[in-house]
Amino acid sequence: METKIEEKLQIINEIFSPSAPIESISLFVGRTAQVTKIKEAVEERGQHIVTFGSRGVGKTSLANIVRDLFKNVSTVKVTCNRSDTFRTIWDRAFSKTKFVISDKTVGFNPSVKDQVIRLYLPEKEDITAHDIEEVLSDVYNTMLIVFDEFDSISDPETRIKMADTIKSLSDNIFNITIMIIGIADNVDELLGHHSSLERCIKQIYVPIMNADESYQIIENNLPLVSLKIEKDVADRIVEYASGFPHYVHLLCKYSSQLAITEGKKTINHEHLNWAVDESISNSSQSIVSAYHLAVKSSNRKKNQFEDVVYACSLIESNTREFSSDDVIKIYNKLTASENKPETINYNLGMLCKEERGEILIKTVQAGEQKYAFKNPLMKAFVKLKVHAETNGENQ
Ligand SMILES: Nc1ncnc2c1ncn2[C@@H]1O[C@H](COP(=O)(O)OP(=O)(O)OP(=O)(O)O)[C@@H](O)[C@H]1O
Ligand SMILES: [Mg+2]
Known part of the structure; x- marks a missing residue:
């Protein structure tokens, strides 16, 4: 029927x-290289994981399906927030951790009792990497502890202490893997730079699909x-x-x-x-209003900003950054004209300012001026706006 x-x-x-990470492996597609690396890291003694990439590329989904990959690994996930500290994130990780151990008694009438083991932080204010190591030394199971949205924590001490924790677990405790996830371009942005960490961290970059x-x-x-x-x-x-x-x-x-x-x-x-x-x-208000500011026109006529923003969204590249040369090539095609890059430098500069929604940011790479969308998802939003305005006829 x-x-x-x-x-x-x-x-x-x-x-x-669209708004929730994938929870089940049956709905998860691709990312084979990243999944393999996570598997290897969990299986290798002393290896920990840092997963990083742009906003919205699928980092949390990747972490969520990890628990389905291993039968004998208990996975605990903590989602960090701005006001978290080293103590609060570990408190949450431990409050979610519970082991049941079958305790066989000996004697004339042996019986099997289930013993529930929970983990607690010591009662003192200042928790250190050493304290975490101590608590975790009581764990015999293989465990993966995931700290998602680690970039949102504003306390700088937490980063240093987490780096120390990874180092000491890597040296002394081999059944626990820590996985740090966050929006970043590299590991240093999430944990700070520590050369001693290089050997014990598997870096997993999640690119756009x-x-x-x-x-x-x-x-x-x-x-x-x-x-x-x-x-x-x-x-x-x-x-x-x-x-x-x-x-x-x-x-x-x-x-x-x-x-x-x-x-x-x-x-x-x-x-x-x-x-x-x-x-x-249904797109986020911040994207909608930034776009409106970027292309606003005082006389209701379509202005140059609209074409420049659209040209930026059409650039195909493996990196987020683009140059004014990249933009002008597409801009000239869109407008059937032959302008030099200088023609749009004013627009690109203005699009980095608040009055134009600050939809672009400037960076300098190898001495060359580059631009990128401040919110990478803007690239998709611009294409949808242009489709809506032209009914898809110009695309
Ligand atoms: N491998 C995948 N297969 C299918 N859908 C996916 C996959 N990865 C992510 N998605 C979908 O993409 C969207 C974003 O995923 P997710 O929340 O995991 O990204 P994120 O990188 O954690 O985002 P943020 O930076 O906002 O935390 C969700 O709608 C999710 O369902
Ligand atoms: Mg996420």
């Missing part, structure tokens, strides 16, 4: 989760609600998402909801158009 519309809509909400991975999210999930998708629509979803799985989920969720509600078997352009509008209105 055909699954009812309500049931399919329910399934869509489960498989497309490649096109194959984005297609997989679509292809793995649509059959679960008996839907197909027009090839050009799938191509556009992957192109607009720009490597951010959040936008693949968002566009798939709304387009498949409409297709199912209309009783259609294939997602088409009209479904996509609606999904783009819905995705724009």
